Amino acid sequence: MKVEASADRIQARKRGARAGQRWGNALFILPFLVVYLLMLVIPLFKGIWISLLEVDMLSNSADFVGLDNYVELFSDEIFIGAVLNTFYFVLISTPVFIALGLALALALNRPGRTGATLRAIFFGSSVLSVTIVTLVWKLVLMPHHGMLANITESVGLPSLSLLTSETWALPTIAVVTVWWIIGLPMMLFLAALQQIPREIYEAAALDNASRWRTLWSITLPSIRRTVALVAIIEVILQFQLFGQAQLMTQGGPNNSSRPIVQFIYEAGFRNWELGYAAAASQVLFAMMLVAMAFQVWLSSRKQAY
Template identity: 65%
Template sequence: MANPIRGSGGAAIGDTHAANLLFVLPYLVVLIVLLLVPLGLGIWLSFQDYDMLGGWSGSVGLDNFRNLLDDPIFPGTVRNTVVFVLITTPAFVGLGLFLALALNDSLRRSSVLRAVFFGSSVLSVTIVTLIWRLVYLPDRGLAADILALVGLHSFDPVTSETWALPAIAVVTVWWIIGLPMTLFLAALQQIPAELYEAAALDHASRFTTLRSITLPSIRRTIAVVAVIEIVLQFQLFGQALLITGGGPNNHSRPIVQFIYESGFRDLQLGFAAAASQVLFALMLLAALGQMWLSRRGED
Protein backbone atom coordinates (compact mmCIF):
# COMPACT_ATOMS: atom_id res chain seq x y z
CA MET A 1 0.00 0.00 0.00
CA ALA A 2 1.36 3.39 -0.97
CA ASN A 3 1.93 5.52 2.12
CA PRO A 4 -1.51 6.05 3.59
CA ILE A 5 -1.97 9.36 5.39
CA ARG A 6 -1.44 8.69 9.08
CA GLY A 7 -3.23 10.61 11.79
CA SER A 8 -1.68 11.36 15.16
CA GLY A 9 -3.27 8.29 16.72
CA GLY A 10 -1.59 5.97 14.22
CA ALA A 11 -4.78 4.91 12.46
CA ALA A 12 -4.67 5.52 8.74
CA ILE A 13 -7.25 7.02 6.43
CA GLY A 14 -8.03 4.46 3.77
CA ASP A 15 -6.49 1.69 5.83
CA THR A 16 -8.74 -1.22 6.75
CA HIS A 17 -8.66 -1.96 10.42
CA ALA A 18 -10.66 -4.67 12.18
CA ALA A 19 -11.39 -2.30 15.07
CA ASN A 20 -13.22 0.06 12.69
CA LEU A 21 -15.89 -2.58 12.28
CA LEU A 22 -16.90 -1.97 15.90
CA PHE A 23 -18.20 1.48 14.97
CA VAL A 24 -20.71 0.15 12.43
CA LEU A 25 -21.51 -3.04 14.34
CA PRO A 26 -24.51 -1.70 16.32
CA TYR A 27 -26.17 -0.51 13.13
CA LEU A 28 -25.25 -3.69 11.23
CA VAL A 29 -26.71 -5.90 13.97
CA VAL A 30 -30.00 -3.97 13.98
CA LEU A 31 -30.14 -4.00 10.18
CA ILE A 32 -29.47 -7.73 9.92
CA VAL A 33 -31.59 -8.94 12.85
CA LEU A 34 -34.59 -6.65 12.38
CA LEU A 35 -34.65 -6.12 8.61
CA LEU A 36 -32.67 -8.53 6.46
CA VAL A 37 -33.46 -11.73 8.39
CA PRO A 38 -37.24 -11.08 8.56
CA LEU A 39 -37.24 -10.08 4.88
CA GLY A 40 -35.47 -13.30 3.85
CA LEU A 41 -37.62 -15.32 6.21
CA GLY A 42 -40.76 -13.78 4.75
CA ILE A 43 -39.70 -14.57 1.19
CA TRP A 44 -38.85 -18.15 2.23
CA LEU A 45 -42.17 -18.48 4.11
CA SER A 46 -44.16 -17.42 1.06
CA PHE A 47 -43.07 -20.63 -0.70
CA GLN A 48 -43.91 -22.89 2.26
CA ASP A 49 -47.03 -24.49 3.68
CA TYR A 50 -46.67 -23.12 7.16
CA ASP A 51 -49.55 -23.23 9.62
CA MET A 52 -49.24 -21.69 13.10
CA LEU A 53 -50.99 -24.70 14.66
CA GLY A 54 -49.85 -27.51 12.36
CA GLY A 55 -46.32 -26.15 11.87
CA TRP A 56 -44.23 -26.61 8.73
CA SER A 57 -45.43 -29.19 6.22
CA GLY A 58 -42.96 -28.62 3.41
CA SER A 59 -42.39 -26.40 0.40
CA VAL A 60 -45.31 -25.75 -1.95
CA GLY A 61 -43.57 -23.72 -4.66
CA LEU A 62 -45.85 -21.03 -6.09
CA ASP A 63 -49.05 -22.54 -4.68
CA ASN A 64 -49.55 -19.74 -2.13
CA PHE A 65 -49.38 -17.15 -4.92
CA ARG A 66 -51.78 -19.16 -7.11
CA ASN A 67 -54.20 -19.39 -4.18
CA LEU A 68 -53.99 -15.61 -3.76
CA LEU A 69 -55.10 -15.12 -7.36
CA ASP A 70 -58.03 -17.48 -6.87
CA ASP A 71 -58.92 -16.05 -3.47
CA PRO A 72 -62.39 -14.43 -3.42
CA ILE A 73 -61.19 -11.53 -1.27
CA PHE A 74 -57.50 -10.82 -2.05
CA PRO A 75 -57.81 -9.24 -5.56
CA GLY A 76 -60.38 -6.84 -4.11
CA THR A 77 -57.99 -5.80 -1.32
CA VAL A 78 -55.31 -5.01 -3.94
CA ARG A 79 -57.81 -2.87 -5.81
CA ASN A 80 -58.90 -1.10 -2.61
CA THR A 81 -55.32 -0.41 -1.58
CA VAL A 82 -54.29 0.93 -4.99
CA VAL A 83 -57.39 3.16 -5.14
CA PHE A 84 -56.62 4.40 -1.62
CA VAL A 85 -53.04 5.27 -2.63
CA LEU A 86 -54.33 7.01 -5.78
CA ILE A 87 -56.71 9.13 -3.70
CA THR A 88 -54.42 9.99 -0.81
CA THR A 89 -51.01 10.55 -2.42
CA PRO A 90 -52.12 13.40 -4.72
CA ALA A 91 -54.11 14.82 -1.79
CA PHE A 92 -51.04 14.78 0.45
CA VAL A 93 -48.89 16.43 -2.23
CA GLY A 94 -51.51 18.97 -3.32
CA LEU A 95 -52.95 19.89 0.06
CA GLY A 96 -49.57 19.73 1.81
CA LEU A 97 -48.12 22.13 -0.76
CA PHE A 98 -51.14 24.41 -0.57
CA LEU A 99 -50.93 24.63 3.24
CA ALA A 100 -47.17 25.20 3.11
CA LEU A 101 -47.57 28.02 0.56
CA ALA A 102 -50.35 29.60 2.58
CA LEU A 103 -48.49 29.40 5.90
CA ASN A 104 -44.95 30.21 4.71
CA ASP A 105 -44.53 33.55 6.48
CA SER A 106 -43.57 34.84 9.90
CA LEU A 107 -47.03 35.97 11.01
CA ARG A 108 -48.16 34.73 14.42
CA ARG A 109 -51.40 33.49 12.86
CA SER A 110 -49.43 31.26 10.49
CA SER A 111 -47.26 29.74 13.19
CA VAL A 112 -50.39 28.91 15.22
CA LEU A 113 -52.01 27.31 12.17
CA ARG A 114 -48.85 25.34 11.36
CA ALA A 115 -48.95 23.89 14.87
CA VAL A 116 -52.67 23.13 14.50
CA PHE A 117 -52.23 21.31 11.20
CA PHE A 118 -49.26 19.36 12.50
CA GLY A 119 -50.95 18.67 15.84
CA SER A 120 -53.17 15.83 14.65
CA SER A 121 -50.10 13.87 13.50
CA VAL A 122 -49.18 13.10 17.10
CA LEU A 123 -52.50 11.39 17.84
CA SER A 124 -52.68 7.61 17.79
CA VAL A 125 -54.82 5.85 15.21
CA THR A 126 -57.35 4.83 17.87
CA ILE A 127 -57.97 8.44 18.90
CA VAL A 128 -58.17 9.60 15.30
CA THR A 129 -60.68 6.93 14.32
CA LEU A 130 -62.72 7.57 17.47
CA ILE A 131 -62.97 11.27 16.54
CA TRP A 132 -63.99 10.46 12.99
CA ARG A 133 -66.52 7.81 13.98
CA LEU A 134 -68.22 10.69 15.79
CA VAL A 135 -67.87 13.00 12.80
CA TYR A 136 -69.40 10.36 10.50
CA LEU A 137 -72.29 9.54 12.86
CA PRO A 138 -75.46 9.62 10.76
CA ASP A 139 -77.95 12.39 11.68
CA ARG A 140 -75.86 13.66 14.62
CA GLY A 141 -72.25 13.84 13.41
CA LEU A 142 -70.45 16.92 12.07
CA ALA A 143 -70.55 15.52 8.53
CA ALA A 144 -74.35 15.16 8.76
CA ASP A 145 -74.66 18.74 10.06
CA ILE A 146 -72.59 20.11 7.19
CA LEU A 147 -74.59 18.12 4.64
CA ALA A 148 -77.80 19.43 6.21
CA LEU A 149 -76.46 23.01 5.90
CA VAL A 150 -76.16 22.65 2.12
CA GLY A 151 -79.50 20.91 1.98
CA LEU A 152 -78.31 17.34 1.42
CA HIS A 153 -79.59 14.24 3.11
CA SER A 154 -77.44 12.72 5.77
CA PHE A 155 -75.92 9.35 4.99
CA ASP A 156 -73.43 7.08 6.66
CA PRO A 157 -70.26 6.81 4.55
CA VAL A 158 -68.99 4.02 6.80
CA THR A 159 -71.72 1.68 5.61
CA SER A 160 -71.62 2.77 1.95
CA GLU A 161 -69.78 0.54 -0.52
CA THR A 162 -68.91 3.62 -2.60
CA TRP A 163 -67.96 6.04 0.17
CA ALA A 164 -66.28 3.83 2.78
CA LEU A 165 -62.82 4.01 1.21
CA PRO A 166 -62.94 7.78 0.43
CA ALA A 167 -64.14 8.33 4.01
CA ILE A 168 -61.04 6.51 5.30
CA ALA A 169 -58.90 8.57 2.91
CA VAL A 170 -60.30 11.80 4.38
CA VAL A 171 -59.48 10.57 7.90
CA THR A 172 -55.94 9.68 6.83
CA VAL A 173 -55.25 13.01 5.13
CA TRP A 174 -56.60 14.91 8.16
CA TRP A 175 -54.48 12.76 10.45
CA ILE A 176 -51.02 13.09 8.88
CA ILE A 177 -51.11 16.11 6.54
CA GLY A 178 -48.58 17.71 8.95
CA LEU A 179 -45.57 15.80 7.64
CA PRO A 180 -45.88 16.74 3.93
CA MET A 181 -46.72 20.30 4.95
CA THR A 182 -43.59 20.50 7.09
CA LEU A 183 -41.40 19.01 4.36
CA PHE A 184 -42.76 21.52 1.85
CA LEU A 185 -42.29 24.41 4.31
CA ALA A 186 -38.66 23.40 4.81
CA ALA A 187 -38.16 23.27 1.04
CA LEU A 188 -39.85 26.65 0.47
CA GLN A 189 -37.64 28.28 3.06
CA GLN A 190 -34.56 27.07 1.17
CA ILE A 191 -35.46 29.15 -1.89
CA PRO A 192 -33.32 32.33 -1.80
CA ALA A 193 -35.40 35.50 -1.39
CA GLU A 194 -33.26 37.10 -4.13
CA LEU A 195 -34.90 34.79 -6.69
CA TYR A 196 -38.32 36.20 -5.87
CA GLU A 197 -36.94 39.73 -5.98
CA ALA A 198 -35.42 39.07 -9.38
CA ALA A 199 -38.76 37.64 -10.52
CA ALA A 200 -40.57 40.75 -9.26
CA LEU A 201 -38.21 42.94 -11.31
CA ASP A 202 -38.76 40.54 -14.22
CA HIS A 203 -42.45 41.40 -14.16
CA ALA A 204 -43.55 37.91 -13.11
CA SER A 205 -47.15 37.58 -11.90
CA ARG A 206 -47.93 35.52 -8.79
CA PHE A 207 -48.94 32.58 -10.93
CA THR A 208 -45.82 32.83 -13.12
CA THR A 209 -43.68 33.04 -9.99
CA LEU A 210 -45.31 29.91 -8.57
CA ARG A 211 -44.99 28.01 -11.84
CA SER A 212 -41.56 29.22 -12.93
CA ILE A 213 -39.72 29.78 -9.65
CA THR A 214 -41.35 28.03 -6.69
CA LEU A 215 -42.41 24.69 -8.15
CA PRO A 216 -39.16 23.99 -10.07
CA SER A 217 -37.18 24.90 -6.93
CA ILE A 218 -38.98 22.31 -4.78
CA ARG A 219 -39.31 19.60 -7.45
CA ARG A 220 -37.14 17.18 -5.46
CA THR A 221 -39.23 17.63 -2.31
CA ILE A 222 -42.40 16.99 -4.29
CA ALA A 223 -40.87 13.68 -5.48
CA VAL A 224 -39.75 12.76 -1.96
CA VAL A 225 -43.18 13.48 -0.46
CA ALA A 226 -44.86 11.43 -3.21
CA VAL A 227 -42.59 8.43 -2.63
CA ILE A 228 -42.93 8.62 1.17
CA GLU A 229 -46.71 8.79 0.92
CA ILE A 230 -46.93 5.96 -1.63
CA VAL A 231 -44.92 3.71 0.67
CA LEU A 232 -46.86 4.79 3.77
CA GLN A 233 -50.36 4.62 2.29
CA PHE A 234 -49.86 1.16 0.78
CA GLN A 235 -49.62 0.05 4.41
CA LEU A 236 -53.13 1.28 5.28
CA PHE A 237 -54.45 -0.83 8.16
CA GLY A 238 -55.49 0.72 11.47
CA GLN A 239 -57.95 3.30 10.14
CA ALA A 240 -59.73 0.72 7.94
CA LEU A 241 -59.85 -1.89 10.71
CA LEU A 242 -61.22 0.57 13.28
CA ILE A 243 -63.65 2.57 11.11
CA THR A 244 -65.17 0.04 8.73
CA GLY A 245 -63.53 -3.24 9.69
CA GLY A 246 -62.90 -3.68 5.96
CA GLY A 247 -66.58 -3.52 5.07
CA PRO A 248 -69.12 -3.09 3.84
CA ASN A 249 -68.82 -6.26 1.82
CA ASN A 250 -64.98 -6.01 1.72
CA HIS A 251 -65.16 -2.68 -0.12
CA SER A 252 -62.62 -1.00 2.17
CA ARG A 253 -60.49 -4.00 3.14
CA PRO A 254 -56.78 -3.19 2.48
CA ILE A 255 -53.98 -5.70 1.78
CA VAL A 256 -52.43 -5.36 5.23
CA GLN A 257 -55.73 -6.27 6.87
CA PHE A 258 -55.94 -9.31 4.62
CA ILE A 259 -52.39 -10.29 5.62
CA TYR A 260 -53.23 -9.79 9.29
CA GLU A 261 -56.39 -11.87 9.08
CA SER A 262 -54.77 -14.70 7.09
CA GLY A 263 -51.76 -14.86 9.36
CA PHE A 264 -53.11 -14.18 12.81
CA ARG A 265 -56.78 -15.15 12.59
CA ASP A 266 -56.60 -18.05 10.13
CA LEU A 267 -53.01 -18.84 11.22
CA GLN A 268 -51.88 -19.54 7.61
CA LEU A 269 -48.45 -17.94 7.80
CA GLY A 270 -47.18 -19.10 4.40
CA PHE A 271 -50.26 -17.72 2.62
CA ALA A 272 -50.04 -14.43 4.54
CA ALA A 273 -46.32 -14.18 3.70
CA ALA A 274 -47.14 -14.58 0.01
CA ALA A 275 -49.65 -11.70 0.25
CA SER A 276 -46.92 -9.64 1.97
CA GLN A 277 -44.60 -10.22 -0.97
CA VAL A 278 -47.28 -8.97 -3.37
CA LEU A 279 -47.64 -5.80 -1.25
CA PHE A 280 -43.86 -5.40 -1.17
CA ALA A 281 -43.66 -5.71 -4.95
CA LEU A 282 -46.49 -3.19 -5.43
CA MET A 283 -44.82 -0.63 -3.15
CA LEU A 284 -41.47 -1.10 -4.86
CA LEU A 285 -42.99 -0.72 -8.33
CA ALA A 286 -45.01 2.33 -7.39
CA ALA A 287 -42.07 4.05 -5.70
CA LEU A 288 -39.74 3.27 -8.60
CA GLY A 289 -42.36 4.48 -11.07
CA GLN A 290 -42.75 7.75 -9.19
CA MET A 291 -38.98 8.27 -9.07
CA TRP A 292 -38.70 7.55 -12.79
CA LEU A 293 -41.48 10.02 -13.53
CA SER A 294 -39.93 12.81 -11.50
CA ARG A 295 -36.48 12.20 -12.94
CA ARG A 296 -37.87 12.30 -16.46
CA GLY A 297 -39.47 15.64 -15.64
CA GLU A 298 -36.09 17.05 -14.63
CA ASP A 299 -34.42 16.42 -17.98
Protein backbone atom coordinates (compact mmCIF):
# COMPACT_ATOMS: atom_id res chain seq x y z
CA MET A 1 0.00 0.00 0.00
CA LYS A 2 2.84 2.38 0.85
CA VAL A 3 4.42 1.67 -2.53
CA GLU A 4 1.16 2.43 -4.34
CA ALA A 5 0.70 5.68 -2.39
CA SER A 6 4.24 6.71 -3.20
CA ALA A 7 3.67 5.97 -6.90
CA ASP A 8 0.46 8.02 -6.83
CA ARG A 9 2.31 10.97 -5.29
CA ILE A 10 5.00 10.76 -7.97
CA GLN A 11 2.40 10.70 -10.73
CA ALA A 12 0.61 13.67 -9.14
CA ARG A 13 3.88 15.61 -9.01
CA LYS A 14 4.54 14.82 -12.68
CA ARG A 15 1.05 15.96 -13.66
CA GLY A 16 1.54 19.15 -11.67
CA ALA A 17 4.92 19.74 -13.32
CA ARG A 18 3.42 19.25 -16.79
CA ALA A 19 0.54 21.60 -15.97
CA GLY A 20 3.01 24.21 -14.69
CA GLN A 21 5.08 23.83 -17.85
CA ARG A 22 2.02 24.33 -20.02
CA TRP A 23 1.11 27.51 -18.14
CA GLY A 24 4.70 28.68 -18.45
CA ASN A 25 4.59 28.13 -22.21
CA ALA A 26 1.30 30.02 -22.37
CA LEU A 27 2.88 32.99 -20.59
CA PHE A 28 5.63 33.11 -23.22
CA ILE A 29 3.13 33.48 -26.07
CA LEU A 30 0.77 35.77 -24.13
CA PRO A 31 2.41 39.07 -25.26
CA PHE A 32 2.23 38.04 -28.92
CA LEU A 33 -1.34 36.84 -28.48
CA VAL A 34 -2.42 40.14 -26.91
CA VAL A 35 -0.79 42.19 -29.69
CA TYR A 36 -2.24 39.87 -32.35
CA LEU A 37 -5.75 40.27 -30.96
CA LEU A 38 -5.49 44.04 -30.49
CA MET A 39 -3.79 44.83 -33.81
CA LEU A 40 -5.27 42.23 -36.19
CA VAL A 41 -8.27 40.24 -35.01
CA ILE A 42 -10.28 43.01 -33.34
CA PRO A 43 -9.66 45.55 -36.17
CA LEU A 44 -10.66 42.87 -38.70
CA PHE A 45 -14.07 42.31 -37.10
CA LYS A 46 -14.44 46.05 -36.46
CA GLY A 47 -13.82 46.68 -40.16
CA ILE A 48 -16.42 44.09 -41.14
CA TRP A 49 -18.96 45.80 -38.86
CA ILE A 50 -18.15 49.27 -40.22
CA SER A 51 -18.60 47.96 -43.78
CA LEU A 52 -22.25 47.29 -42.91
CA LEU A 53 -22.82 50.89 -41.84
CA GLU A 54 -23.28 54.24 -43.51
CA VAL A 55 -21.04 56.47 -41.42
CA ASP A 56 -21.36 60.25 -41.31
CA MET A 57 -17.94 61.48 -40.17
CA LEU A 58 -19.13 65.04 -39.59
CA SER A 59 -22.03 64.27 -37.24
CA ASN A 60 -20.39 61.13 -35.84
CA SER A 61 -23.47 59.05 -36.62
CA ALA A 62 -23.83 55.65 -38.26
CA ASP A 63 -26.82 53.86 -39.78
CA PHE A 64 -26.97 50.14 -40.41
CA VAL A 65 -27.37 49.49 -44.16
CA GLY A 66 -26.45 45.81 -44.36
CA LEU A 67 -24.89 44.78 -47.67
CA ASP A 68 -25.81 48.00 -49.49
CA ASN A 69 -22.17 49.14 -49.54
CA TYR A 70 -21.11 45.89 -51.21
CA VAL A 71 -23.92 46.09 -53.76
CA GLU A 72 -22.93 49.64 -54.60
CA LEU A 73 -19.27 48.63 -54.88
CA PHE A 74 -19.88 46.02 -57.54
CA SER A 75 -21.89 48.47 -59.59
CA ASP A 76 -19.13 51.10 -59.34
CA GLU A 77 -17.13 51.14 -62.57
CA ILE A 78 -14.15 52.83 -60.90
CA PHE A 79 -13.98 50.09 -58.25
CA ILE A 80 -14.27 47.32 -60.87
CA GLY A 81 -11.45 48.99 -62.79
CA ALA A 82 -9.35 49.19 -59.62
CA VAL A 83 -9.89 45.45 -59.02
CA LEU A 84 -8.81 44.61 -62.57
CA ASN A 85 -5.80 46.93 -62.31
CA THR A 86 -4.72 45.26 -59.07
CA PHE A 87 -5.03 41.74 -60.48
CA TYR A 88 -3.14 42.81 -63.60
CA PHE A 89 -0.38 44.34 -61.52
CA VAL A 90 -0.04 41.18 -59.39
CA LEU A 91 0.03 38.97 -62.49
CA ILE A 92 2.78 40.93 -64.23
CA SER A 93 4.95 41.67 -61.19
CA THR A 94 4.92 38.47 -59.10
CA PRO A 95 6.43 36.16 -61.79
CA VAL A 96 9.14 38.76 -62.44
CA PHE A 97 9.98 38.90 -58.73
CA ILE A 98 10.32 35.11 -58.62
CA ALA A 99 12.27 34.68 -61.86
CA LEU A 100 14.54 37.72 -61.49
CA GLY A 101 15.10 37.18 -57.76
CA LEU A 102 16.14 33.58 -58.39
CA ALA A 103 18.37 34.58 -61.32
CA LEU A 104 20.16 37.18 -59.22
CA ALA A 105 20.54 34.75 -56.32
CA LEU A 106 22.06 32.11 -58.61
CA ALA A 107 24.44 34.66 -60.11
CA LEU A 108 25.53 36.12 -56.76
CA ASN A 109 25.68 32.90 -54.74
CA ARG A 110 29.45 32.90 -54.59
CA PRO A 111 32.07 33.95 -52.04
CA GLY A 112 34.27 37.01 -52.42
CA ARG A 113 34.06 40.77 -52.30
CA THR A 114 32.52 41.12 -55.75
CA GLY A 115 29.53 38.96 -54.88
CA ALA A 116 29.07 40.68 -51.52
CA THR A 117 29.25 44.13 -53.13
CA LEU A 118 26.69 43.25 -55.80
CA ARG A 119 24.36 41.74 -53.21
CA ALA A 120 24.57 44.95 -51.19
CA ILE A 121 23.86 47.04 -54.30
CA PHE A 122 20.79 45.05 -55.30
CA PHE A 123 19.47 44.94 -51.75
CA GLY A 124 20.28 48.61 -51.10
CA SER A 125 17.30 49.95 -53.06
CA SER A 126 14.93 48.03 -50.77
CA VAL A 127 15.74 50.32 -47.83
CA LEU A 128 14.70 53.45 -49.73
CA SER A 129 11.30 54.99 -49.05
CA VAL A 130 8.61 54.94 -51.71
CA THR A 131 8.81 58.74 -51.94
CA ILE A 132 12.49 58.70 -52.89
CA VAL A 133 12.02 55.84 -55.35
CA THR A 134 9.11 57.46 -57.16
CA LEU A 135 10.84 60.85 -57.25
CA VAL A 136 13.93 59.33 -58.86
CA TRP A 137 11.91 57.42 -61.43
CA LYS A 138 9.69 60.40 -62.27
CA LEU A 139 12.87 62.29 -63.11
CA VAL A 140 14.05 59.36 -65.25
CA LEU A 141 10.71 59.06 -67.07
CA MET A 142 10.07 62.79 -67.50
CA PRO A 143 8.99 63.44 -71.12
CA HIS A 144 11.48 65.39 -73.26
CA HIS A 145 13.82 66.13 -70.33
CA GLY A 146 14.29 62.87 -68.43
CA MET A 147 17.10 60.36 -68.80
CA LEU A 148 14.93 57.96 -70.81
CA ALA A 149 13.90 60.75 -73.17
CA ASN A 150 17.54 61.75 -73.69
CA ILE A 151 18.47 58.15 -74.51
CA THR A 152 15.63 57.64 -76.99
CA GLU A 153 16.21 60.99 -78.68
CA SER A 154 19.94 60.32 -78.99
CA VAL A 155 19.22 57.23 -81.11
CA GLY A 156 16.59 58.99 -83.20
CA LEU A 157 13.49 57.62 -81.46
CA PRO A 158 10.57 59.79 -80.27
CA SER A 159 10.30 60.69 -76.61
CA LEU A 160 8.19 58.25 -74.58
CA SER A 161 5.51 59.37 -72.11
CA LEU A 162 5.00 56.09 -70.30
CA LEU A 163 3.26 57.47 -67.21
CA THR A 164 0.63 59.27 -69.30
CA SER A 165 -0.18 56.22 -71.43
CA GLU A 166 -3.19 54.11 -70.45
CA THR A 167 -1.40 51.03 -71.83
CA TRP A 168 2.01 51.53 -70.25
CA ALA A 169 1.34 53.37 -66.97
CA LEU A 170 0.72 50.26 -64.84
CA PRO A 171 3.53 48.14 -66.39
CA THR A 172 5.88 51.07 -65.79
CA ILE A 173 4.87 51.15 -62.12
CA ALA A 174 5.52 47.39 -62.03
CA VAL A 175 9.05 47.95 -63.39
CA VAL A 176 9.70 50.58 -60.73
CA THR A 177 8.36 48.27 -58.01
CA VAL A 178 10.58 45.39 -59.14
CA TRP A 179 13.63 47.67 -59.20
CA TRP A 180 12.74 48.90 -55.73
CA ILE A 181 12.20 45.68 -53.75
CA ILE A 182 13.87 42.92 -55.79
CA GLY A 183 16.38 42.64 -52.95
CA LEU A 184 13.96 40.80 -50.63
CA PRO A 185 13.24 37.78 -52.89
CA MET A 186 16.89 37.71 -53.91
CA MET A 187 18.02 37.40 -50.29
CA LEU A 188 15.40 34.73 -49.54
CA PHE A 189 16.59 32.69 -52.51
CA LEU A 190 20.22 33.20 -51.49
CA ALA A 191 19.48 31.87 -48.02
CA ALA A 192 17.77 28.81 -49.52
CA LEU A 193 20.58 28.15 -52.01
CA GLN A 194 23.19 28.23 -49.27
CA GLN A 195 21.32 25.49 -47.39
CA ILE A 196 21.75 22.99 -50.23
CA PRO A 197 24.59 20.56 -49.39
CA ARG A 198 27.61 21.02 -51.64
CA GLU A 199 28.07 17.25 -51.82
CA ILE A 200 25.00 17.00 -54.07
CA TYR A 201 26.54 19.35 -56.62
CA GLU A 202 29.85 17.51 -56.41
CA ALA A 203 28.06 14.22 -57.14
CA ALA A 204 26.28 15.84 -60.11
CA ALA A 205 29.62 17.13 -61.41
CA LEU A 206 31.08 13.60 -61.20
CA ASP A 207 28.13 12.40 -63.32
CA ASN A 208 28.90 15.14 -65.90
CA ALA A 209 25.51 16.79 -65.37
CA SER A 210 25.08 20.03 -67.28
CA ARG A 211 24.22 23.32 -65.58
CA TRP A 212 20.62 23.19 -66.80
CA ARG A 213 20.26 19.59 -65.65
CA THR A 214 21.66 20.51 -62.24
CA LEU A 215 19.31 23.49 -62.02
CA TRP A 216 16.18 21.52 -62.89
CA SER A 217 17.02 18.31 -61.02
CA ILE A 218 18.79 19.60 -57.90
CA THR A 219 18.47 23.33 -57.30
CA LEU A 220 14.79 23.96 -58.04
CA PRO A 221 13.46 20.88 -56.20
CA SER A 222 15.61 21.80 -53.19
CA ILE A 223 14.23 25.34 -52.93
CA ARG A 224 10.62 24.69 -53.95
CA ARG A 225 9.36 25.72 -50.50
CA THR A 226 11.21 29.02 -50.79
CA VAL A 227 9.73 29.57 -54.26
CA ALA A 228 6.26 29.08 -52.77
CA LEU A 229 7.13 31.40 -49.86
CA VAL A 230 8.37 34.15 -52.18
CA ALA A 231 5.28 33.80 -54.36
CA ILE A 232 2.95 34.12 -51.36
CA ILE A 233 4.86 37.10 -49.94
CA GLU A 234 4.88 38.94 -53.26
CA VAL A 235 1.20 38.28 -53.93
CA ILE A 236 0.34 39.75 -50.54
CA LEU A 237 2.62 42.75 -51.03
CA GLN A 238 1.60 43.56 -54.60
CA PHE A 239 -2.11 43.39 -53.80
CA GLN A 240 -1.36 46.29 -51.45
CA LEU A 241 0.04 48.54 -54.18
CA PHE A 242 -0.54 52.17 -53.22
CA GLY A 243 2.41 54.54 -52.83
CA GLN A 244 3.91 54.11 -56.29
CA ALA A 245 0.58 54.59 -58.08
CA GLN A 246 -0.43 57.51 -55.86
CA LEU A 247 2.84 59.40 -56.28
CA MET A 248 3.63 58.58 -59.92
CA THR A 249 0.26 58.69 -61.70
CA GLN A 250 -2.41 59.43 -59.04
CA GLY A 251 -4.37 56.55 -60.58
CA GLY A 252 -4.37 57.99 -64.07
CA PRO A 253 -4.57 58.37 -66.89
CA ASN A 254 -8.30 57.69 -66.97
CA ASN A 255 -8.13 55.37 -63.92
CA SER A 256 -5.86 52.96 -65.80
CA SER A 257 -3.39 52.63 -62.89
CA ARG A 258 -5.65 53.07 -59.86
CA PRO A 259 -5.28 50.07 -57.47
CA ILE A 260 -7.77 49.00 -54.81
CA VAL A 261 -5.82 50.50 -51.90
CA GLN A 262 -5.84 53.90 -53.58
CA PHE A 263 -9.58 53.55 -54.13
CA ILE A 264 -10.01 52.76 -50.41
CA TYR A 265 -7.87 55.76 -49.46
CA GLU A 266 -9.84 58.13 -51.67
CA ALA A 267 -13.21 56.80 -50.50
CA GLY A 268 -12.29 56.98 -46.82
CA PHE A 269 -10.08 60.06 -46.55
CA ARG A 270 -11.22 62.24 -49.44
CA ASN A 271 -14.92 61.46 -49.77
CA TRP A 272 -15.35 60.57 -46.06
CA GLU A 273 -17.36 57.47 -46.97
CA LEU A 274 -15.98 55.29 -44.19
CA GLY A 275 -18.45 52.42 -44.57
CA TYR A 276 -17.90 52.32 -48.33
CA ALA A 277 -14.13 52.28 -47.86
CA ALA A 278 -14.39 49.54 -45.22
CA ALA A 279 -16.45 47.42 -47.62
CA ALA A 280 -13.80 47.84 -50.32
CA SER A 281 -11.10 46.85 -47.84
CA GLN A 282 -13.01 43.65 -46.98
CA VAL A 283 -13.19 42.80 -50.68
CA LEU A 284 -9.44 43.30 -50.92
CA PHE A 285 -8.93 41.06 -47.89
CA ALA A 286 -11.07 38.33 -49.47
CA MET A 287 -9.14 38.59 -52.74
CA MET A 288 -5.82 38.22 -50.92
CA LEU A 289 -7.12 35.19 -49.01
CA VAL A 290 -8.28 33.52 -52.22
CA ALA A 291 -5.01 34.24 -54.00
CA MET A 292 -2.99 32.93 -51.03
CA ALA A 293 -5.11 29.80 -50.73
CA PHE A 294 -4.72 29.09 -54.44
CA GLN A 295 -0.95 29.57 -54.22
CA VAL A 296 -0.68 27.24 -51.21
CA TRP A 297 -2.84 24.63 -52.94
CA LEU A 298 -0.77 24.87 -56.13
CA SER A 299 2.54 24.54 -54.27
CA SER A 300 1.24 21.55 -52.27
CA ARG A 301 0.22 19.78 -55.48
CA LYS A 302 3.67 20.38 -56.99
CA GLN A 303 5.33 18.97 -53.88
CA ALA A 304 3.06 15.91 -54.01
CA TYR A 305 4.25 15.17 -57.51
